[in-house]
Amino acid sequence: MKKSRASVRLGIVGLGNMGTYHARQVLHGAVPGCVLAAVCDTVAGKLGVYPDADAFVDSNAMIRSGKIDAVLIATPHYSHTPIGIAALRAGLHVLVEKPIAAHKADAIKLLAAHQSKKQIFAAMFNQRTDPVFQRVRSLVRSGELGNILRVQWTITDWFRSQAYYDSGDWRATWAGEGGGVLLNQCVHNLDIFQWIFGLPSKVRALCRFGRHHDIEVEDDVSAIVEFANGATGVLVTSTGEAPGVNRLEISGDLGRLTCEQRKLTFVRNETGTAAHLRTTREAYQPPATWQVNIPVPESCENQHLAVLGNFIRAILHGEELIAPAKEGLNSLELINGIQLASFKDRTVEIPISAAEYAAFLRDRIASSRIQKKTRPYRGAPGNYLSL
Numbered sequence: 001m002k003k004s005r006a007s008v009r010l011g012i013v014g015l016g017n018m019g020t021y022h023a024r025q026v027l028h029g030a031v032p033g034c035v036l037a038a039v040c041d042t043v044a045g046k047l048g049v050y051p052d053a054d055a056f057v058d059s060n061a062m063i064r065s066g067k068i069d070a071v072l073i074a075t076p077h078y079s080h081t082p083i084g085i086a087a088l089r090a091g092l093h094v095l096v097e098k099p100i101a102a103h104k105a106d107a108i109k110l111l112a113a114h115q116s117k118k119q120i121f122a123a124m125f126n127q128r129t130d131p132v133f134q135r136v137r138s139l140v141r142s143g144e145l146g147n148i149l150r151v152q153w154t155i156t157d158w159f160r161s162q163a164y165y166d167s168g169d170w171r172a173t174w175a176g177e178g179g180g181v182l183l184n185q186c187v188h189n190l191d192i193f194q195w196i197f198g199l200p201s202k203v204r205a206l207c208r209f210g211r212h213h214d215i216e217v218e219d220d221v222s223a224i225v226e227f228a229n230g231a232t233g234v235l236v237t238s239t240g241e242a243p244g245v246n247r248l249e250i251s252g253d254l255g256r257l258t259c260e261q262r263k264l265t266f267v268r269n270e271t272g273t274a275a276h277l278r279t280t281r282e283a284y285q286p287p288a289t290w291q292v293n294i295p296v297p298e299s300c301e302n303q304h305l306a307v308l309g310n311f312i313r314a315i316l317h318g319e320e321l322i323a324p325a326k327e328g329l330n331s332l333e334l335i336n337g338i339q340l341a342s343f344k345d346r347t348v349e350i351p352i353s354a355a356e357y358a359a360f361l362r363d364r365i366a367s368s369r370i371q372k373k374t375r376p377y378r379g380a381p382g383n384y385l386s387l
């Protein structure tokens with residue numbers, strides 16, 4: 001394991017949208033205790049803009065160079081596993097972009113390479129730093145809503161155009177990306193979902209593959225989940241709907257919490273519903289309620305920076321991780337489970353069979369007929385690049 005020093009020498013693999021963004025944060029001094037010691041991209045032309053960092057076209061060479069203590073992996077999904085395994089085996093600390101791997105079996109292999117608690121292994125689940133979700137989590141987990149009955153989350157504000165999908169040869173293909181809206185965008189929400197509610201035990205789903213775009217992976221999803229205690233959930237997501245919404249509604253025995261546009265509204269029952277419906281003499285009267293608008297602090301200044309800073313402080317000072325990489329397995333359980341349930345048109349138990357999903361993915365790749373027409377696009381995820 002690399003010894004802690006005064007500052008962490010970071011190497012970034014993958015200098016596309018996200019890698020470039022992270023590199024700029026470090027270069028601008030936004031991450032105390034971190035220096036950009038090395039960069040790596042298979043496209044040599046992307047390396048020249050970091051004159052003070054050692055440049056590599058091969059991630060293994062960077063990992064073996066002795067120039068870095070930690071690696072941030074910001075490459076397409078399938079490569080997270082081999083690059084992550086090589087870095088972990090070399091004793092480096094690792095921060096991997098979401099999803100931690102392209103599918104569950106790869107994630108298991110990646111996590112197995114993590115050697116000890118002293119080796120920091122984190123994932124870029126930046127939405128965990130959003131005070132709205134932190135507040136929802138604490139309300140649910142502290143029992144403020146009572147027994148949870150149902151969760152409905154509509155996340156149709158992930159709009160992406162055809163130009164977005166055409167912008168990279170790996171995007172929106174089974175062989176290059178490994179999935180669509182679930183794996184790339186909604187992985188954030190599914191991580192938050194499992195972080196708040198835990199994992200359900202069963203899922204059924206309808207995924208539409210290329211419903212709105214000329215792509216082969218899912219861009220429209222409706223799923224129903226069931227938890228071991230009988231609570232249910234409905235998850236809807238799409239990259240082809242506008243205007244989209246992001247509305248999370250949680251029904252508990254003690255009331256309903258709604259989260260939309262950074263507003264948290266709690267309609268609280270004066271008595272628990274289960275007790276009320278058994279004891280009241282009224283036929284139609286639900287429990288009396290009062291409404292509470294729950295104050296939420298402004299969004300954290302920069303979510304990605306918060307996770308990167310936390311990773312560095314975990315290495316230097318032992319700070320608790322916001323998103324340990326091992327928790328990234330749970331969103332893959334949901335993503336792969338939803339895809340399998342839809343494709344096989346049956347209920348899928350969670351945890352899923354990693355081998356069954358890998359076989360499904362191999363079939364998708366083998367039967368792919370997609371011809372990618374890769375073109376640059378305007379408006380790269382701009383807010384990531386505006387430092």
Ligand SMILES: NC(=O)c1ccc[n+]([C@@H]2O[C@H](COP(=O)([O-])OP(=O)(O)OC[C@H]3O[C@@H](n4cnc5c(N)ncnc54)[C@H](O)[C@@H]3O)[C@@H](O)[C@H]2O)c1
Pocket residue numbers: 013014015016017018019040041042043046057059073074075076077079097098099124126168184381
């Ligand atoms: N956390 C977030 O909010 C967020 C947002 C966007 C993307 N991402 C994630 O970041 C990762 C990268 O996405 P992106 O949009 O930056 O992709 P991108 O296509 O813009 O960039 C990927 C880069 O990796 C390079 N690359 C590919 N294979 C490589 C390898 N084996 N070794 C070295 N370099 C390699 C490519 O040349 C390219 O420059 C993905 O996991 C994606 O899901 C996260």
